[in-house]
Amino acid sequence: MKTIIQLALDILEIDRAVQIAKEAVKGDIDWIEIGTPLIKSEGMDAIRTLRKSFPGHTIVADMKIADTGSLEVEMAAKAGADIVMVMATADDSTIKDALLAARKYGVRLMADLISTPKPVQRAQEMDRIGVDIINIHMGIDQQMTGKTPVDLVLEIASKIRANIAVAGGLDEQTAARSVEAGADIVIVGGNIIRSDNVTEASKKIRRSVDNPQLNQAKKLDMDEEIRKLFMEISTPNISDAMHRQGAMKNIKPMLNDTKMVGPAVTVQTFEGDWAKTVEAIDEAKEGNVIVIYNGSSHIAPWGGLATQSSLNRGIAGIVVDGAVRDIEEIRKIGLPVFATSNVPNAGDPKGFGEVNALINCGGQKVKPGDYIIGDDNGVVVVPAERAYEIARRAKEVQKTEERLFDEIRRGGTLSEILKLKKWEKQK
Numbered sequence: 041m042k043t044i045i046q047l048a049l050d051i052l053e054i055d056r057a058v059q060i061a062k063e064a065v066k067g068d069i070d071w072i073e074i075g076t077p078l079i080k081s082e083g084m085d086a087i088r089t090l091r092k093s094f095p096g097h098t099i100v101a102d103m104k105i106a107d108t109g110s111l112e113v114e115m116a117a118k119a120g121a122d123i124v125m126v127m128a129t130a131d132d133s134t135i136k137d138a139l140l141a142a143r144k145y146g147v148r149l150m151a152d153l154i155s156t157p158k159p160v161q162r163a164q165e166m167d168r169i170g171v172d173i174i175n176i177h178m179g180i181d182q183q184m185t186g187k188t189p190v191d192l193v194l195e196i197a198s199k200i201r202a203n204i205a206v207a208g209g210l211d212e213q214t215a216a217r218s219v220e221a222g223a224d225i226v227i228v229g230g231n232i233i234r235s236d237n238v239t240e241a242s243k244k245i246r247r248s249v250d251n252p253q254l255n256q257a258k259k260l261d262m263d264e265e266i267r268k269l270f271m272e273i274s275t276p277n278i279s280d281a282m283h284r285q286g287a288m289k290n291i292k293p294m295l296n297d298t299k300m301v302g303p304a305v306t307v308q309t310f311e312g313d314w315a316k317t318v319e320a321i322d323e324a325k326e327g328n329v330i331v332i333y334n335g336s337s338h339i340a341p342w343g344g345l346a347t348q349s350s351l352n353r354g355i356a357g358i359v360v361d362g363a364v365r366d367i368e369e370i371r372k373i374g375l376p377v378f379a380t381s382n383v384p385n386a387g388d389p390k391g392f393g394e395v396n397a398l399i400n401c402g403g404q405k406v407k408p409g410d411y412i413i414g415d416d417n418g419v420v421v422v423p424a425e426r427a428y429e430i431a432r433r434a435k436e437v438q439k440t441e442e443r444l445f446d447e448i449r450r451g452g453t454l455s456e457i458l459k460l461k462k463w464e465k466q467k
């Protein structure tokens with residue numbers, strides 16, 4: 041049986057949702073889901089509009105029903121939905137009531153396992169109740185911590201009779217692995233709707249689920265995955281993903297077209313003293329970023345010789361809350377170096393300070409192991425314990441911006457597309 045691709049329109053505006061759905065249909069997606077954000081933003085009109093725009097497609101209303109099952113199924117069914125989503129965490133009475141309404145109005149009921157404490161057991165209970173489709177779903181916030189729904193599909197597929205849908209940050213690889221694990225329907229939102237070419241993104245998912253065996257990407261370890269993601273995104277994307285936090289003040293790239301990613305080795309030094317900065321080169325490992333607090337913009341604790349030594353060690357880059365010198369050599373060496381200023385004079389190797397203590401750099405606290413990302417915009421610090429989550433969230437920020445750029449290129453303005461007036465905080 042052909043795997044069904046369900047496009048999740050997690051968009052706030054109906055007109056943008058219709059446009060994206062038209063582009064995705066050209067990329068051979070099957071079902072069109074009115075996402076929960078769209079239903080909360082535009083109500084049943086969103087379902088009516090998509091129903092009218094796509095008379096030949098299956099329309100799914102992601103109502104995430106938690107109560108008054110019968111009433112909400114009736115609303116969605118009368119608005120034009122063919123399938124209605126209920127929360128598996130809802131009470132059995134709600135789900136049974138929703139199912140009665142679904143049978144009455146000739147629609148199917150899909151139960152969403154998102155945030156269900158015992159998903160395998162609950163899936164079996166949904167199956168016994170008679171729900172038509174069970175959605176094995178890793179919520180957006182859970183995905184950001186690295187969880188994927190594929191493992192759960194393997195656990196559940198052999199235990200239920202209902203059709204299985206899978207959702208949660210699916211891309212070509214995880215959609216293909218979901219199908220191999222037993223999924224009948226793959227639900228894809230961000231990796232299609234936040235693409236700068238929705239039709240092509242849809243076609244990629246189509247090709248991957250139609251030939252799942254072809255999609256066996258090498259599994260990266262967590263540090264490799266984090267580096268890969270951070271290398272693909274900008275420091276503005278990262279700052280946005282951290283609610284505008286993390287950016288270092290007055291720290292500038294000494295080279296153009298520079299990109300730096302790596303866990304921090306920190307150095308606490310004092311004005312005119314460069315002993316610990318140089319010793320840190322020997323303590324750092326390949327891929328580290330050396331982050332130095334020196335506290336003076338007038339005497340350099342770093343220069344060309346230290347930069348060459350760092351290159352030899354495979355260090356990813358240097359950040360100095362202070363001055364650097366030998367700019368010509370540094371540019372010839374090509375290693376990313378960020379600082380507050382550049383000067384001709386240096387200090388002496390006195391030996392005060394320490395390596396790998398908690399420091400302040402550019403007004404940000406930096407502890408050893410925190411991820412340091414630098415590009416032409418500047419430097420951001422991401423706490424080690426949140427690095428994967430922030431990298432994933434920043435990737436979503438980047439995808440959203442690529443889509444917005446595409447729509448602006450088509451002639452819209454940012455405020456029109458985002459409907460800023462409509463979403464201004466009501467006084």
Ligand SMILES: O=C(CO)[C@H](O)[C@H](O)COP(=O)(O)O
Pocket residue numbers: 048049050075076102178179180207208209210227228229230231
């Ligand atoms: O229901 C949802 C979130 O609650 C999303 O529609 C679902 O997770 C699919 O979107 P994505 O592929 O972006 O995760």
